[in-house]
Amino acid sequence: MTLTELANPTRFLSLATRILPWLAMATGILLAIGLYQSAMAPDDYQQGATVKIMFIHVPNAWLSMFVWGVMSVASLGTLVWRHPLADVAAKAAAPIGAAFTFLALVTGSLWGRPMWGTYWEWDARLTSVLILFLMYLGLIALWRAVEDPSRAARAAAVLTLVGAINIPIIKFSVDWWNTLHQPASVMKMGGSSLDKSFLIPLLVMAVAFSLLFITLHLAAMRNEILRRRLRALQMLQASKPVALP
C-alpha cells in the first residue's frame, strides 16, 4: 500500500480502523514494561529517586521536537504534493505536539525544583522548549481562525515550515545567549555517560511514547476526517431548499 493509495480517505479510514486496536495494545504493553522498568531502576547516587522523572521527561521532550518534524513533512505534502490527507495529518498533530511540549515543560519544572532549587530557570533548553510551546499554540490558533479547512491548511503549512527553519536558530541562539550571561546548567546526559540500568528503561519509554504518538495521531486523523464529513453533510443539509407545506 503506497502513499498515493492512502490518498483515498475511505481507504485510509478502513486501514486506520484495522490497525488502531493493535497499535493501542502495543503501546499499552510497552508503556507498562517501560514504567515497571523505570520504577525498578536504581536511584541515582546524587539525585535519589527524582531521577525517575527523566523516564517521562525525556521522551516527552524528544517527541515535542519530533511532532514538529512530522508536521513539517505533512506541510510539504500539503504545499508540494497536494496530498489530501497531509493537512489532516498536520492539523491532528498540532494539539498532540503541544501536549507533549507542555508535559515536557511541567515534568522538567518538577524535576528542576529538587535539583536546581527552582521551578523555572531561564536556561537555554527550557527557554527554547517554551518558545516551541508558544509556536504550537500560535499554530493551533491559526488553524482555528479559518473556517475553510483547505485554506487554513495552506496558511498553517507556510507557518509550520517557517517555524521549522526557526527552531534550530532559536535553539542555538539561546544556547549562545546563555553562555554569555550565566553558566548554563544544562544537564549532561550524553548516551555514553548514561548507565545501562537507566538507558534501557529510557529507550523502552521512548519507543512506547513514540507508539503512543502514532496511536493518538491516527485516531485524531480519523476523527478529523469524520468531522469534515459531518461538516460537509451539515452544509449540504443547510443548503437544501426547505419543502413548502
Next chain:
Amino acid sequence: MSALGALIRRDIRIAVRVGGGALIGVLFFLTVVVLMPFALGPDLALLARLGPAILWLGALLASLLTLDRLFTADHDDGSLDLILMSRTPLELACAAKALAHWLAAGVPLIAATPVLGLLLNLDGPATLAVALTLLAGTPALTFTGMIGAALAVTLQRGGLLLAVLVLPLSIPVLIFGVAASNAAIAGQLSFSTPFSILCALSLASLVIGPFAAAASLRHGLD
C-alpha cells in the same frame, strides 16, 4: 525593475501621507520608552543598564504595530489583486513592499533612537551601538513579520493573530540585538560576533521572508 521602483515609491508615499501611519510607530516607540521609568522607577543607573533592552523591545513592538499595514490596505482597496496578477514575480513585489515598509516605518525608529537614548540615560557610544544594531536588525523584523502579515491578510480576523504568530519568530533577532548592544557598551565581550549573526539573520530573512509571504498570499487569496 521600474515596476518595483514604482511600487516602492507608491508605498512610501502612501505611508507618509495622511492616514498612512508610518509615524504612528515612532510615537508608539516613544510612548513605550516613556512608560518604562514609571514602571521601573526613575533610577538613572538602572535605566542605563536596561536601556538597550528597553529600546530593542520598544522597537520590536513598534514594528509589530505597523506590520498590519503591509498588506491589509492593499487588500481592502483591491490593489493586492493587481499585484498578484501583474507580470512582476510576486516574491520580488513582496520584497519591494517590505523594503518600502522598512524605509517608511523602520528607519524613523532608528532615527528616533538617539533622542530616546537620552531619556534612558545612555551615553553617546551606547546610543550609537543600539542604533547600529537596530539598523542591522530591524530589516529582519520587517521581513519575518511580513510572513505573519501575509498569513493574517488571508484570514478574516487576522489582526489579533498577527502578534502571536510573529513574536516567537522575532526572538532570535531580539536576543542577538540586545547581546550586541550590551557587548558594545560593556566592552568585555566581542561586539562583532553577535553583530555578524544579527546581519546574517537579516540577510536570511531577506531571502526566506518574500518567498514564504508570496506562497501564503498565492495560496490564501484565491
